[in-house]
Amino acid sequence: MSDIEQPVATKVGRSTPTSRVASLVLVGLLLSLFVVPVIFTTNVVQQLTSLFILMMLAVMWNALAGYGGLVSVGQQAFIGFGAYATIYLTQRSVGPFLAIGIAAVASAVLAAGVSVIVLRLKGGQFAVGTWVVAETLALLVVLNQGLGGGTGISLQGLNVYSPEIRRAYIYWVTLGFLVLLLLLVFLLLRFKTGAALQAIRDDEEAAASLGVRVRPLKFVLYVLAGFGCGAAGALTLANTLFIQPQSIFSVQFSAYMIFMVLVGGLGTFEGPILGSVIFFVIQQQFADQGAWYLIGLGAVAIVFALFLPKGLWNLLAERLHLQLLPVGYRLRELRAHSRDSSSSPGSHERSRTETDDEAVK
Amino acid sequence: MTLLNAVLQGVFLGSLYALLACGLSLIFGVMRIINLAHGDLAVLGAYLVWTISTKLDVSPFLAILPVLPVMFGLGYLLQRSILARSLRSGPLVPLLATFGVSIVLQNGLLQVFSPDVRSLGSSAGEISTGSWEITSQLSVPYIGLVMMLVALVVLGGLQYTLQHTAFGRDMRATAQDPDTASLVGIPASTIYAKATGIAVATAAVAGAFLAIRASFDPGSGPPQLIFAFEAVVIGGLGSLWGTLVGGVVLGIAQTVGATIDPQYAILTGHLVFLLILCTPRSRALLSRRSTS
Amino acid sequence: MTLLEVKELEARHGLLKAVRGISFAVGEGETLALVGANGAGKTTMLRTIAGAHPASEGQVLLAGEDVTRLPAHRRVAQGLALVPEGRKLFPEMTVLENLMVAGRRSRTGAWNVETVLEAFPMLKPLRDKRASELSGGQQQAASIGRAMMTNPQVLLIDELSLGLSPVAVDAVYESVTALIEGGATVVLVEQDLQRAMSVSDRVLCVLEGRVVLEAKTGDVTRKQITDAYFGVASTPSNDPARSDSETS
Numbered sequence: 001m002s003d004i005e006q007p008v009a010t011k012v013g014r015s016t017p018t019s020r021v022a023s024l025v026l027v028g029l030l031l032s033l034f035v036v037p038v039i040f041t042t043n044v045v046q047q048l049t050s051l052f053i054l055m056m057l058a059v060m061w062n063a064l065a066g067y068g069g070l071v072s073v074g075q076q077a078f079i080g081f082g083a084y085a086t087i088y089l090t091q092r093s094v095g096p097f098l099a100i101g102i103a104a105v106a107s108a109v110l111a112a113g114v115s116v117i118v119l120r121l122k123g124g125q126f127a128v129g130t131w132v133v134a135e136t137l138a139l140l141v142v143l144n145q146g147l148g149g150g151t152g153i154s155l156q157g158l159n160v161y162s163p164e165i166r167r168a169y170i171y172w173v174t175l176g177f178l179v180l181l182l183l184l185v186f187l188l189l190r191f192k193t194g195a196a197l198q199a200i201r202d203d204e205e206a207a208a209s210l211g212v213r214v215r216p217l218k219f220v221l222y223v224l225a226g227f228g229c230g231a232a233g234a235l236t237l238a239n240t241l242f243i244q245p246q247s248i249f250s251v252q253f254s255a256y257m258i259f260m261v262l263v264g265g266l267g268t269f270e271g272p273i274l275g276s277v278i279f280f281v282i283q284q285q286f287a288d289q290g291a292w293y294l295i296g297l298g299a300v301a302i303v304f305a306l307f308l309p310k311g312l313w314n315l316l317a318e319r320l321h322l323q324l325l326p327v328g329y330r331l332r333e334l335r336a337h338s339r340d341s342s343s344s345p346g347s348h349e350r351s352r353t354e355t356d357d358e359a360v361k
Numbered sequence: 362m363t364l365l366n367a368v369l370q371g372v373f374l375g376s377l378y379a380l381l382a383c384g385l386s387l388i389f390g391v392m393r394i395i396n397l398a399h400g401d402l403a404v405l406g407a408y409l410v411w412t413i414s415t416k417l418d419v420s421p422f423l424a425i426l427p428v429l430p431v432m433f434g435l436g437y438l439l440q441r442s443i444l445a446r447s448l449r450s451g452p453l454v455p456l457l458a459t460f461g462v463s464i465v466l467q468n469g470l471l472q473v474f475s476p477d478v479r480s481l482g483s484s485a486g487e488i489s490t491g492s493w494e495i496t497s498q499l500s501v502p503y504i505g506l507v508m509m510l511v512a513l514v515v516l517g518g519l520q521y522t523l524q525h526t527a528f529g530r531d532m533r534a535t536a537q538d539p540d541t542a543s544l545v546g547i548p549a550s551t552i553y554a555k556a557t558g559i560a561v562a563t564a565a566v567a568g569a570f571l572a573i574r575a576s577f578d579p580g581s582g583p584p585q586l587i588f589a590f591e592a593v594v595i596g597g598l599g600s601l602w603g604t605l606v607g608g609v610v611l612g613i614a615q616t617v618g619a620t621i622d623p624q625y626a627i628l629t630g631h632l633v634f635l636l637i638l639c640t641p642r643s644r645a646l647l648s649r650r651s652t653s
Numbered sequence: 654m655t656l657l658e659v660k661e662l663e664a665r666h667g668l669l670k671a672v673r674g675i676s677f678a679v680g681e682g683e684t685l686a687l688v689g690a691n692g693a694g695k696t697t698m699l700r701t702i703a704g705a706h707p708a709s710e711g712q713v714l715l716a717g718e719d720v721t722r723l724p725a726h727r728r729v730a731q732g733l734a735l736v737p738e739g740r741k742l743f744p745e746m747t748v749l750e751n752l753m754v755a756g757r758r759s760r761t762g763a764w765n766v767e768t769v770l771e772a773f774p775m776l777k778p779l780r781d782k783r784a785s786e787l788s789g790g791q792q793q794a795a796s797i798g799r800a801m802m803t804n805p806q807v808l809l810i811d812e813l814s815l816g817l818s819p820v821a822v823d824a825v826y827e828s829v830t831a832l833i834e835g836g837a838t839v840v841l842v843e844q845d846l847q848r849a850m851s852v853s854d855r856v857l858c859v860l861e862g863r864v865v866l867e868a869k870t871g872d873v874t875r876k877q878i879t880d881a882y883f884g885v886a887s888t889p890s891n892d893p894a895r896s897d898s899e900t901s
Contacts, residue, residue, distance in 0.1 A: 117638055124389055132590075295472075298468070301460055530746070534754045537743045537746070544703060544734075
């Protein structure tokens with residue numbers, strides 16, 4: 001008697017009871033976040049704005065690396081570009097909030113242009129190429145006195161608002177962008193592109209041989225990341241009111257993004273969110289320790305690289321069999337089937353199919 | 362005539378970049394790891410040489426000698442402890458690990474040595490400042506010549522090792538297929554560790570020259586890293602002589618840019634780099650390299 | 654004397670068990686053929702024996718010594734060599750370099766560059782050619798030669814004829830037969846049943862990670878093997894269910 005399993009009727013689904021509940025909770029959470037400026041102090045509002053900006057960056061970097069296999073060490077190019085585009089526009093009497101929006105779109109356009117150079121590169125070359133683009137932009141700004149040169153420049157146009165109102169508006173705009181980006185990523189994953197993206201990440205050649213159109217998808221991701229990072233840069237400017245090229249174009253941003261995503265969990269939807277929260281908390285608690293804080297940060301990065309390379313979310317998800325959002329695929333059995341019990345009595349049967357029927361991420 | 366002199370100085374600067382880059386090229390070629398800490402390791406080397414040179418009052422050229430085996434050992438340990446494990450988890454994790462090492466190094470140096478800018482130029486004496494005046498417009502600085510000679514020796518030595526020694530064959534085999542390499546008896550992890558050790562030692566040499574030629578502080582690592590990368594990519598990944606060419610091209614781009622305006626020096630380098638990335642020749646080169 | 658012994662070997666890919674409780678022994682000078690359909694676990698088994706894949710359970714003994722915890726390169730030093738599926742020569746290195754790189758840390762013995770080139774004469778004119786420029790059959794010869802450079806006690810060959818033209822397979826089998834007649838101990842994974850049975854003393858059929866048939870080549874018919882190959886129930890003497898309950 002063969003010990004092959006009898007086939008089981010299954011259905012492919014997108015959500016589980018858990019994910020349905022979690023989605024509702026998430027929507028509720030988002031709605032309540034909108035109310036924060038009304039209830040809490042300006043300080044809290046500003047802190048949360050910083051957190052949301054970090055989250056945007058983490059989500060974007062994860063979209064690039066986790067779904068597209070594109071390891072960019074140069075997203076700061078768009079962060080800086082978004083900020084300076086906002087400056088440029090407000091210098092020409094465009095309202096600041098409109099300027100932020102246009103700057104984000106302009107960053108997307110820049111990304112489309114830059115992609116022509118960098119998307120043909122692979123791996124390490126891509127990483128370095130993107131970094132050099134960022135450095136080049138920074139140097140171009142330094143040479144431009146109209147944009148403040150090396151000393152930096154302030155954002156005009158927000159002075160009409162009182163600090164509290166200003167912070168509240170910026171908070172809402174930031175939250176709006178964050179939700180928009182999360183939605184865009186969610187949609188990308190939810191529709192057919194989602195599986196294609198994961199296939200590219202896992203094995204680009206195999207994916208291409210199966211007909212996955214790799215270049216267009218990478219292009220979409222790169223432009224999206226340009227948009228998101230550009231918005232983040234513009235919002236950082238709005239949040240701090242003053243920028244300098246060496247900081248807004250700094251490769252430190254990339255370092256932070258790598259940290260947030262790899263600690264939180266690469267290639268998952270929830271990972272970058274978790275990672276940005278963790279990073280934010282660490283920053284709040286320890287930033288005043290100076291060099292020791294940074295040494296600690298570096299040490300944490302090393303520890304995660306060595307022992308938890310898949311990040312915390314993957315760890316939690318594996319242990320608790322958890323996936324909060326319906327972005328994976330699940331194989332559900334439609335009826336309880338009898339495990340193929342062995343033909344001969346007394347035989348110690350271990351013939352269960354051991355394939356993992358958990359969600360395929 | 363100043364343009365010619367700029368090109369000449371660019372060649373010397375380029376040999377420094379090549380020296381800085383060859384370790385990066387080696388690690389990337391053998392392990393496919395981008396070592397984000399490479400620049401900081403060079404700066405660490407500079408600090409070690411500075412410490413020995415000032416404490417024992419010897420020339421940096423002597424001080425570098427004991428630093429070399431120390432840095433080799435450090436690279437060896439770095440690979441065995443951190444990089445080896447992170448290699449197994451895919452190409453992204455070594456990025457995080459080397460970023461962590463970079464941050465720890467920079468800030469560790471900051472704690473130990475303070476942010477003060479230092480230089481080894483004075484300790485090196487006549488060599489660091491003197492030059493031959495070939496004509497009134499053309500000069501060959503001694504230090505430039507020394508750097509070029511050292512770069513040629515180091516790169517040539519590495520190339521020879523790779524092509525004509527058993528260890529070099531082991532490295533090439535492990536680089537091309539680490540799985541099969543272990544199946545024919547090559548201890549891949551030891552090879553990786555030795556390659557990293559060599560790479561870090563060469564970074565220390567470059568760091569020492571950096572310190573002699575100019576100044577340095579704990580944060581000098583990342584700018585050097587990017588120059589090293591540019592040299593490697595311009596010259597074509599996977600080729601040591603290519604790295605020399607890449608370094609020289611970058612050096613010349615920077616020095617020529619400086620003749621237009623000193624502020625343009627680094628920018629010109631970047632623009633040349635980006636331009637080269639766009640050309641069809643580089644496209645062919647890149648695609649060929651990516652399969653090897 | 655038993656040169657290679659495998660006891661209750663288990664190996665996984667993630668959670669999937671590719672090799673489940675396999676045991677067999679190979680005596681000196683014996684040639685054992687491992688047959689089975691794609692995905693049956695043969696390659697995983699060979700790689701686990703060679704040390705390229707971790708064993709989750711069980712033991713591998715080489716000439717009586719337990720090598721289960723040794724990494725692959727140490728097993729090579731002890732005399733266990735694998736010719737991998739797909740040849741896997743180092744593509745940018747010449748044939749000569751491929752041979753030399755394997756000969757470094759090995760046991761001493763009769764095999765060196767000269768003797769390998771004698772045993773595989775088709776390689777002589779190809780000494781200085783890059784491995785990526787060789788044809789499939791030439792690569793296979795080079796790959797076997799490379800493994801022989803380590804002077805192995807036991808030679809494992811994975812999918813000898815896969816992807817090769819019939820002419821190339823003929824040539825390669827000539828050389829392998831010569832090796833076997835010279836006294837080599839070989840474990841051969843082979844999809845071509847005919848060839849497998851023509852060179853082996855014993856044959857093991859693997860299905861879904863388990864041994865479903867083990868017999869001397871002379872004692873068993875092709876039909877019995879193909880039945881086992883496909884998991885078809887056959888005569889009582891070869892009933893896998895029976896042998897299962899005997900081993901559990």
